[in-house]
Amino acid sequence: MNKYPYLGSPLTIRGIYYRNRIFSTPTGLTWPDEYSGAPDFRTVMLYEKKARGGAASVNYGETPVNAVDAVRRPNVDEIRPDFKRMVLPAKDWIKYTDAITRHGANPCIQLAHAGLFAEPFFNRDSNGTVVGPVDMSKESGTHVKAMDQADMDRIANDFAEAAFCAVQAGFNQIMIQCCHGWLLAQFLSPAWNTRTDEFGGSIENRAKFPLQVFKAVREKVGPKVVIQTRISGDEHQNNGWSLDDCVAFCKMIDKYVDIIEISSGDYHNSEHYCWVNPLMDHFINIPIARELKKRGVTSYISAVGGHNDPKKMDDLIREGVIDFFSIGRGILADSDLPKKWLTGKEEDVKPCIRCSDCMAGLYNGFYQCNINPTVGQEAYLLNTPSPQSSKRVLIVGGGVGGMQAAITACDRGHQVTLVEKNDCLGGTLLFTDYGHKDDLKQLKDYYIRQVNKRGIHVLYDTEANLTLLDRLRPTDIIVASGSSPRIPDIPGIEYAKHATAGYYQADTIGQKVVLIGGGLINCELAVKFAEEGKDITILELTDIILRDANMFIKPTIEEIFRKYASSVHVVKNASTKSISADAVTYEDTECVEHILPADTVLYAIGSIGNNKVVEELRSWPYWESFRAVGDCTGAGIVKKAIHQGYFAAMDIL
Template sequence: MRTRKYPNLCKPITIGRTTFRNRMFSAPMGGTDITNDGCIGPKSTAFYELRSKGGAAAVTVSECMVHPQTDGSHAYHLDESILNSLACATYTADAIRRHGGIPSLELSHSGMFAGTYMTDKKKQHDLHQWGPSDTVRGDGVQVKALTKEMIEDIVAAYGHVAGLAKRAGFEMIMIHGGHGWLINQFLSPLFNHRTDEYGGSLENRTRFAVEVLQSVREAVGPFFPVEFRMSGAEFTEGGYGLDEGVRIAQAIEPYADIIHVSAGTYQKTFGITHPSMFEDHGRNVYLAAEIRKHVHKPVATIGGLNDPAQMEEIIASGKADIVYMGRALLADPFLPRKINEGREDEIVRCLRCFTCMAERAATSTRRCTVNPLIGRELEGDEIQPAPVKKKVLVAGGGPGGLYAAYTAARRGHQVVLCEKEKEVGGILKSEQALPFKYEMYQLSGTYRLLCEKAGVEIRTGVEVTPEYVDSEAPDALIIAVGSTPLVPPIPGLRGENGANVIVVNNYYLEKERCTDHVVVFGGGLAGCECAVHLGQEGKHVEIVEMRDMLAPDANVRHRPLLMAQIDKYCTVHTGYKGLEVTKEGILCETKAGEKVLVPGDTVICALGQRSRTDVVEALMDTAPFVRVIGDASRVSTITNAVYWGYHAALDI
């Protein structure tokens, strides 16, 4: 019998009459092709199926809105009057179940935030918004209080949709009672100002949740697992804290089989509900741990979890009975299987960069920085062998080059990857000096391991030149030579005159030269993140940026959290054009034409990157098949480098 390294994490758990194969559950995540009438599209079905194929014990399909009459959200609906609604749900449940995962459907109502998932926010504002109480949202939208008759109708809708879900083949229901949606709006003194039996005391504020759970239980029967998702604390002024979270859990415990403890409330706590890179992994686990002391039903926890050892400790020490993962299973859908099979060193860790959520906000699709399959699972999640095996040379060992080499090797090609530096990783090497971005540095090590296991020959300290390509005579060449730092000819920035200058890419090599008073020259994403790190170390940090805003290259989800850190640790000078770097700092010109010295003993040059076009041009005609990827093609993101590298390899 095989001894497991993480026995508690891999141990089955039985809820009602349903046995889950391990303690790693896939958290609710929104689909990628919701139809106009709320059906689960085929891309979404494949999206959820991959989580089950990857070994998750339960896979929760996100937020089926139960009452379209009062909730105009563009999300899933399950209604027998909608053509194909029940069929699409059935196909999805089938797709999850056939790989051994338990299909679960999350039932929800947006309440006063209806229309959240609409890409066109003007339409959201045009919707009539309903909540526990009459109010005006922060964005000026009027909210009307639900009448008792409407509440009764919504409660009945929860039960009706739960019954349809069971008919479709779902084997668990999750009731969303957290994150500022309708049930949480009733639970929270922040939103609930009613004076009837649904407001005031805790008993009254939990009444709606209890009625919903009772309605669902009546529809699905006594042994069907029903999970209640709640915020253990809301982390905002006027909301409830953990003490009241414990009392809420106790109130709903008689009616639920699993108490799923998340955190936070809508819009106010995004970086807590979905812990950002600036937060500790598992920063919300203590909420579940405290609630578990006061209830007897199984408790689930969630929040930035992706480390097997940490998750094992959570289960082993009794902090929770189940761990949920969302983003971690985007980065690596096969994480649970890798843990079960003793391949945890192959896990591709989530970077908590929010590319996935930013893409959903921008285009209503999904994309993951480290996993090019996400949102595109229908294109195939298994690498097919190439009909003709070829020799492939990859020039450059950054993230795009590594992923291209890994993919080409899995197709059966003979792959050689050359990196001119002594270590692979490209621009990722610079991230090792920033603790909150260390997982980006680790990514290159993981990709290298995957390459080696796939049979890639990696040659470091080798630069690919036209002569080298001629000597190797590959059938295909993937050019992934990356970019170089942009260091413009500003007086004092280069050469001997720049003795107090550190290029941001080289900070990890020269950080001992960094003094306690630093000017970061360039307020893009790289400069801002380096500035935050320096501020966290206790240094006095100034940022000089010629544009009117910082980090326009940061995604829409990450940027507000980054700016909050900037406000905490840095002094910002926007609209400042750097004229000269001196020993005293940077001489700048303001928009008004005034000359100002921004003082600092050390200058971090973070003025951007430039593609290595000279290398690309020299290599373009050296092999029958040539593809340029990543920064070598266009200075962009890790996301694009990995995605382009993956598809370059598929095209050979």
């Protein structure tokens, strides 16, 4: 069955067969073998899962082309396939490429050079030299040497040699990183390239060195290898390169490359555009792809950018707007996404919530998917024994943590009863039914569908207590009772509602809104209300807002706040003193009181775990295993509930 004939249609390029039009993009999560530096067995298992899931191409990710001046961060350095040092590169890498090809996908590797953003400390052969398009000093004090022709020749050869060795190791598709502020993008962008010689100024001049790289790679690998590149269609930075520049350059490389993948942003000034988040549109780069086709670029076109609707994707390919769709985080959330889409099982795809915590984790060393607890854990999960018998499992709480626990326990053969005190499942995420955070709503709806599709006995409008335990006699108990909003001790608080638990609707929100608390919940609400034309004031007790937002969400919200500066007002160091039916009074750091007219007041200052039920149920003396998971053990993000719910269920043996 192929529900989407265009999205699922095969295509052959240079003799290389692509079984459909869905590419798995670089997403990190790679680990080095301690001897060779090539991908270890954990990496192979993760990427093999992507190939088994139905993607036509699986991209290994950013790989520096040398150990002299190309590396920008340590985890990439440690997993670098240093092809020029390997005596037998195929010996060390074939286990990876074979794991991709044996499932019918094409292995691709992204070759890159960090340019002026390389760090000498992470380049093992470095003499402290960093190179880039212009001579400059970085904030760290590191000097950047403007590349001369000898540097360009050397680095172009590094790209070519790395590509050649990659092909020898089994890669039949090579991606040249040409966006997001890497070296080639630094030459192409007038924001970075201010040279006044033959390599600066016009797009023809700025493109000379990148063209040298593409030419060198094509000549080295020959005509039977697919060359792909990734381009930022819009850098979203001052003096960044234009769409006209993008079209002109893509036409220049048409004779060397086969596939051009459109992205956006720059790691260093507009990083939040590189991985779109819930505050951005889905299919965000399609207008650029459409323009490239319209203006005569002949290479096949792909794009990244929150692709989550296979029907729309099928239509866009049919209309000739685009040829492939590249998906990264969506395939982290569900590695079987391509297979499920193309066989009409869309409702079984666990939807990516675009939180970007996975990518933010690249920078704090804790890189996991918030909603898929198995990503990166494939090897460790092999150590989980199978259940010895079918247990009677009781799950308390119908939020995402409880539902994940129930689904996992059921899939492992246990008899599962899920108890929910309300008349529906969804827990805290029920607020998404009211027009806010659609990505989270899709996740909530997915979990409800999966519970309903299984033989899970759900008891609605039921309080979990000792009497219930005496009746059900479970062998194993998992409590996911969630949390309750922390209510601020403010006179007149009865005139306010909690920002999400109040289940706000558009017709209940007035024109003048005061939000008490400057965390992510209220700031995202401020965005929603600003787009609806309301006047919003955020009162934050400290001098920092968005303390709980990651490095991609925060700049997006700050950018939107600047756009709506006339209607979104942020007051820091503001102590709320009282609330009335039509106003809020706060005090500033000078102890001066201010009165804000307010039609609606919402607060979000944290949550308190519902642990009373935990302690009551724990006191029942007949259980074999007992676990409390999620917010009832202390408020956290959705990841905590899902991951803890999953592993608690896996531990029932």
